[in-house]
């Protein structure tokens with residue numbers, strides 16, 4: 465199997481490349497990534513010189529490049545992860561979210577269609593469903609009610625992908641996953657931001673009353689679900705992916721402080737995120753029943769392992785926060 469992964473240098477993408485190289489060593493991975501601020505090729509430095517990992521810097525919205533890569537590497541399937549992914553950034557500047565997540569996805573689909581790609585896996589999000597009240601969980605049949613420019617752009621990408629199945633008969637699968645956590649997450653998202661701030665004795669900014677709920681999934685469990693969906697999913701179907709670990713933000717922030725041994729006086733309640741979704745909870749029973757997938761990590765153990773990784777790897781996040789990680793592509797990769 466030759467698989468084109470888009471966004472393979474981001475948080476989930478780099479974990480997915482590692483997961484595939486380890487668990488599907490016979491697969492060839494072509495990693496197409498634009499290396500925006502969120503793309504870090506250094507995450508994959510262990511694969512320098514590995515013929516089964518081909519990195520190409522480029523834009524998903526460049527059909528000539530995508531078509532060329534599909535032909536050159538006899539690509540069988542596409543796993544589409546590239547996106548602008550941060551809700552707060554989408555509030556500050558929505559345009560790039562539409563350009564990449566909506567138009568970029570449509571152009572990628574079109575390039576895939578023109579080259580007869582056998583399977584297209586669209587990595588969507590639980591945020592397409594909008595916000596829940598205190599009870600219940602999203603199923604694949606829940607109405608789509610996105611709130612932020614980010615989630616509206618992901619909903620558009622999700623639906624245009626399904627339209628390529630219904631209209632053109634393309635073999636498309638959509639996965640909708642809950643909040644991921646784990647190694648290599650950019651320190652703008654809740655968990656790594658709080659760890660890094662706590663280690664610097666800086667305030668931990670909690671939006672609103674801190675009682676918003678997210679449903680957490682270890683990134684490695686997401687990767688195993690994506691590979692399972694690619695292998696066993698049915699064309700035109702949507703699969704929810706979640707870890708059954710609902711937590712209030714404030715509970716997570718306090719747990720992180722406990723793990724790094726810092727005082728709760730660092731917590732600072734700040735102005736709420738505009739349009740802040742109150743609660744997400746995913747019902748993954750269809751995915752479990754039809755694909756035979758289940759998560760391997762518990763939240764408490766996974767969080768402790770993740771926090772330890774950030775504590776043990778200050779060089780990784782210092783290079784990310786200082787911007788030094790950008791030099792890696794120039795010196796290690798482009799030079800060759």
Ligand code: NAD
Nearest residue numbers: 471473474475476498499500502503523524546547549644
């Ligand atoms: P990320 O921001 O860490 O990584 C995104 C990657 O996409 C980066 O490497 C970036 O350089 C690349 N990219 C951006 N624009 C590009 C373009 N035009 N062409 C090529 N590459 C481009 O994101 P993530 O957290 O790893 O999320 C990956 C995917 O999973 C996204 O589609 C996101 O919507 C989805 N998702 C994320 C979560 C989560 O909790 N992080 C949950 C559910 C779904």
Ligand code: TDX
Nearest residue numbers: 549550551589591643652653654669670671676678713
């Ligand atoms: O500084 C902060 N303070 C805070 O209280 C940050 C960065 C976040 N929060 C809150 C907002 C959310 O309720 O924590 C929660 C999680 O925030 P994020 O890490 O920004 O994630 P979220 O907005 O839930 O979106 C994530 O999950 C779904 C990913 O970023 C998306 O890409 C994915 O689709």
